Amino acid sequence: MALPSRLVYDCLVIGAGIQGSFTAYHLAKNGKRTLLLEQFPLPHSRGSSHGQTRIIRRAYEEEFYTNMMVESYQLWAELEKEAGITLYRKTGLLFFAPSDNEEYESVCKNMEHHKFPWENLTQEQLKAKYPGFVLNPGEAVCLDYDGGVLSADKALRAVQEQFQRMGGLIQDGERVKHIQPGQVVTVTTTADSYQAENIVITAGPWAQKVLSPLSLELPLRTLRINVCYWKEKIPGRSGLLQNFPTFLRVVPDGEIYGLPCREYPGLIKICYHGGNEADPDERELQTKPPQIPDVQILCDFVSKYFPGLHPKPAVMEQCMYTSTPDHNFILDYHPLHKNIVIGSGFSGHGFKLSPLVGKILSELSMGKKPSYDLTPFSIARFKKASL
Incomplete structure (x- = not known):
């Protein structure tokens, strides 16, 4: 049964692609009352997370990604165990x-x-x-x-189901119309209005359209x-x-x-x-x-x-x-609003890292020290990011 919209959530996640879904999953795992918003009826093929297959690999030029893949493999295995399904197939x-x-x-x-x-x-x-x-x-x-294939649609469905089993709520078919920052953030959609102490924006290709009204222009x-x-x-x-x-x-x-x-x-x-x-x-x-x-x-x-x-x-x-210009992710706070976290710019190689990205974004939202050095993913690296 849907929770009343007047409830103040611990966190609201905008965008139920693989990054947003894993963020909501980790928040719920930490006992946070979490709402996951999606503008299209689920499942859909309008964004970046649909399809049957994605590559998973350890082979990366950047050592920070190679290092992050250690835990990513572990978290994929953890989801497989929780959901009782196979998501990773080793092919080399x-x-x-x-x-x-x-x-x-x-x-x-x-x-x-x-x-x-x-x-x-x-x-x-x-x-x-x-x-x-x-x-x-x-x-x-x-x-x-250890390179191989991830079952993409199956993975997205599994992480959303686990999130719901932990008490999380998904509202789909609701496009965000307005975000009002504050100590409690108000998010108005095409269907309702919601309040949360923190929000995470993982809006995929629509990220800039969501961020521009918040006076933030990123080179996406x-x-x-x-x-x-x-x-x-x-x-x-x-x-x-x-x-x-x-x-x-x-x-x-x-x-x-x-x-x-x-x-x-x-x-x-x-x-x-x-x-x-x-x-x-x-x-x-x-x-x-x-x-x-x-x-x-x-x-x-x-x-x-x-x-x-x-x-x-x-x-x-x-x-x-x-x-992004350097093809590295954006995992950071909004420069003016520390209870607004941004996960964006996954540049076509983020799916394999999504369990860990979700963990990192949840840590930022909860005010915890991130598990990794986020310097490569900071907004400050873009000189042209404007407020």
Whole structure:
């Protein structure tokens, strides 16, 4: 039964994507009376958390992410145990790059430093383990043995169910119209008005629209991503479908990633990490010519590295990213209102870290010392952030 809206909650979380849902989950776990607000009826595919699959990996260039992934794996396992379901499937992750690439060297250094299971592979070892992959001259590849796939929709549903089992309340189909800061924050939606001692804003692609009325402009870009699926030229001939790992390949203007496909049996998911700017409320509209020819980049890549696949995508869907200039998250207080916490800018790689991000955002909301150094995620790093 819904609690009366006149109740003052300990915390109200705006946005029930994976980051907001894990934030609410951790708050409820700490005994906080928590309301989770979502503008669309659940489940939906308008934001950044939908779909069947996401990559999970330890292989990161930045050591602070590599370090954070230790606890992230633990928290995913904890949720699996609580919910009695499997969310993580180990496939291994291949990280490709030119042999003299600095990012590649940092990934290997971080994996070695943490003593994670990994190794560099030769062309022969790659072919033996993963038929259908092509390693070109002058390239290097390492294998993160614990890399794999997360079941995204299943995970989102599980964490929301656990939150509700702990007494948390979800109100969906309510868009936030106004936030009135104060010792007690008042949040007015299209359906009701709520009060909370603290709020956490995890509004995904709508973050800037929620933050602007609070006199905060952050350098966030909302990007429309083409999610592409590829078909074998001769079904079963390439060997890719039988043992396809997740992978990341450094390319001149970014990264390309791939993973086994559960959405469409018989297809493989290979995407460009990045996209073209778009208004999240006009997600399906192509209002201006794309700045990044991402689909053509993918077609060229597939032709070169996966000759057993058709060089044109069989299926294309769309998703949204919210990116920061340095592609690192924003995990911080509002500069003027310390009972307003912001989690944003997950830049297309936040899903795997969401259990830990939710824990950190809950710690900020409860006034606890964060478990990690949040300097890389501070608002102060942006000179152009304006009040």
